[in-house]
Amino acid sequence: MKKKWKAFIRAIVFVAKDCPAVWPVTLLTAALEAAYPYINIILSAEILTEITSSTRDMERLLFLAALLVTMEFLGSCCVQFCSQLLNCLQYMVMAHLDESVVIKGWGMDYTLLCDPKIHEQQNTISHWFFWKGMVAMITQFRRLIGALVSIGISVALTVELFAARAAGDSMGARLVNHWTFPALFLLFFGLSTAYNIWSGSRFQKGTYQMEQDEKAPMNQAEELMKACCAEYQRGKDVRIFHAQGMLLGKFQELCEAIVGSRKKAKVSFRRTLVLSELLSRIFGIAVYLFAGLKTLYGAFGVGSLLKYTGMVTQFGDGIVAMVQTIDEMLQNGSYLADYFDYQDTKNITADAALPVAPEIREDYEFEFRHVTFTYPGAAGPSLRDISCKFRKGEKIAVVGRNGSGKTTFIKLLCRLYDPQEGQILLNGVDIREYRYEEYLRFFSTVFQDYHIFAFTLGENVAAESDYSRKRAARALENAGFGPRLRTMPQGLDTQLFKNFYEDGVELSGGEGQKVAIARCLYKDAPHAVLDEPTAALDAVAEADIYQRMNQFVQGKGAIYISHRLSSCHFCSRILVFDNGTLAETGTHEELLRAEGLYWKLWNAQAKYYQEERSEKSHRRRRF
Incomplete structure (x- = not known):
């Protein structure tokens, strides 16, 4: 009462x-x-x-x-x-x-x-x-x-x-x-x-x-x-x-x-x-x-x-x-x-007072130190005792089977969740000590469950109504969306989807993914995180996107999650997750020589590519 x-x-x-x-x-x-x-x-x-x-x-x-x-x-x-x-x-x-x-x-x-x-x-x-x-x-x-x-x-x-x-x-x-x-x-x-x-x-x-x-x-x-x-x-x-x-x-x-x-x-x-x-x-x-x-x-x-x-x-x-x-x-x-x-619901994530200083953006290092994380209500941890480091300029590939903890690793890095055990450090300081909003600005991210809004194309790229049209167009070009942009009736002002407008333009899965990547490029943050960024693209489009992304992240840090291990070639280091643990780490050549989990995953995919190439060669000989 x-x-x-x-x-x-x-x-x-x-x-x-x-x-x-x-x-x-x-x-x-x-x-x-x-x-x-x-x-x-x-x-x-x-x-x-x-x-x-x-x-x-x-x-x-x-x-x-x-x-x-x-x-x-x-x-x-x-x-x-x-x-x-x-x-x-x-x-x-x-x-x-x-x-x-x-x-x-x-x-x-x-x-x-x-x-x-x-x-x-x-x-x-x-x-x-x-x-x-x-x-x-x-x-x-x-x-x-x-x-x-x-x-x-x-x-x-x-x-x-x-x-x-x-x-x-x-x-x-x-x-x-x-x-x-x-x-x-x-x-x-x-x-x-x-x-x-x-x-x-x-x-x-x-x-x-x-x-x-x-x-x-x-x-x-x-x-x-x-x-x-x-x-x-x-x-x-x-x-x-x-x-x-x-x-x-x-x-x-x-x-x-x-x-x-x-x-x-x-x-x-x-x-x-x-x-x-x-x-x-x-x-x-x-x-x-x-x-x-x-x-x-x-x-x-x-x-x-x-x-x-x-x-x-x-x-x-x-x-x-x-x-x-x-x-x-x-x-x-x-x-x-x-x-x-x-x-009156209180946020669990405490907002600290330490700013993310401009010099940190110029030279930074992340460290996962014995991190363990369990989702609320889950029976067991999704990540167990994860320890690793990566610096500005490094391109890191994160691979592993479905459910191995790859996306959870990214969510913890972006501080969507806080670990129950261990620490995540930025230049030696626990990320929970930094101002939350400033820390989030450190990342440009494409999640595998990205969302495209029923707004204009330009607003989707910039995530705001008042934006630089030149930057938005350049981001779409760099994401491989340029040819499609030039066919759109109103360019950046084209309304996407039919939720609010009858003349809204529908995007294919691959086109939507390119817009999500363009949003990541437009933000131009110090560190890029791409979780399955090319899952809806064909092999040619994927190779083109990775080449463009490599140019974009030059001098910056980037993390790629992908089930297509061919993307690991251009990464400086690979983190292999298995059942919530960091099973292996190293370069592509080092991990192949070790003949561990990565070697098995690589050969499993290479087998299908080889069979496909063999079948195509056989067809050419027949005709």
Whole structure:
């Protein structure tokens, strides 16, 4: 409870700072919405009183009618204007909230982004974004203020209902004037209101529990829908392998879990809501009976009957709305707490104060010293006791079987993760001592799971909107993308993919990889890291890229991960990984002479190249 109210107060302060106009407009809108029905109640009562009066004044009657129409029109315009203005402000708050979630994700450690709990938090915030949290809080605050204003007006204007006494000394008049008559009415009113409050609270708690039960399947269903429908690139696999049935089955299972949760809640709510509705109708009859008897025995006029029945109904509705809204706020506090828990998530990677001095870029040495690393939740380490050194100007090849730890080695070097044991040193200083953002600028990287965004070609290369077009074009040329660039309709301004634009250009796998390499070249960092940079390229294109990359990294450091061992020829040293350990290190010739793991991998690939060349020679002799 304390956590929910704390989150609620934080949310109020957040909205006040983010969009100061929200709360004043909310107060004004709520007050106008609450007061608006009373225009009709009060003026209609006055009109009815005038109509039933024995001394009817037509001028006053016409004036009241004109006043009613005018006030209704002006009141409706004011309410609509304020309501629309508040909606616009809510959308502004929503946009800023969405932005804050994205910015928080950008600033999070890579380790945290890979955490399933963080992923679940992001999905939950995204799913309930439009119905719960801060946007819902503004609506709830509006309803609460409206309920309080409505209660206040009703109380002020219904005092006469209980104070007025029936005229005469008849049995009916004595009954109406006796204290038990209003006491019984108030008792029934209290019991009816209490039940409505209890049933509303029970409904809110049940709804919240239902939402919690369906949270996981709902998030999974949304992810599945996004993967199958929104990401059109996956459509090829779905169609070729006829995966529609499997995907539909998975989706139906999730939908059944959601529907099951809602059916369970529906059975629980049905009786409560029926009885609540029945009591509301009985209470309405009781209000007309109470006020009608007072009118019949002369306590007040016929017009007041209309006024007081409306007032009492508004009062009852206001009490129920107030209590239910407070209960909704408490339930909504859980969603606010989810948002602030996400925002308050602390980065695991500590940011130090030591700058990466300019002279380090001119002469540097990396050292892995007895490094061991285990992924969160993994059964065993992915890297064990890794020790090695490499300097500026060295071109290092990292090879090994799938799952041997090559990419993990790169992620640790780029400090996407920190090792649990050992140290990674830059010029003898633990890399955790350097400023994190400055250290990241030290690397230009192409990962094997690189991503090309649905932006313009130039923005993809530069990773920013304001960029040097000359540098971007040169980077694409050096990455072997030049011929394709010259065929693009708008050059660097060509929109990639069709996510946002119908005329977006689709890239092949090899073209996308060249753009990723161009991004690496554009950054022009001191150290280049390329994880399977040519996996989607043919042998000729691969040889061309490596030749270009060699020219680019002259005088710099570079690390290449590749399953094609032919790329190891131009590297000054080779690191061979096996089952998370550094099995061998040396030059190409040294490792072949050692006849170890590298020798086996090399001969396994050479065998296929030799067989292919032999088959081609045989074909030429035949023809």
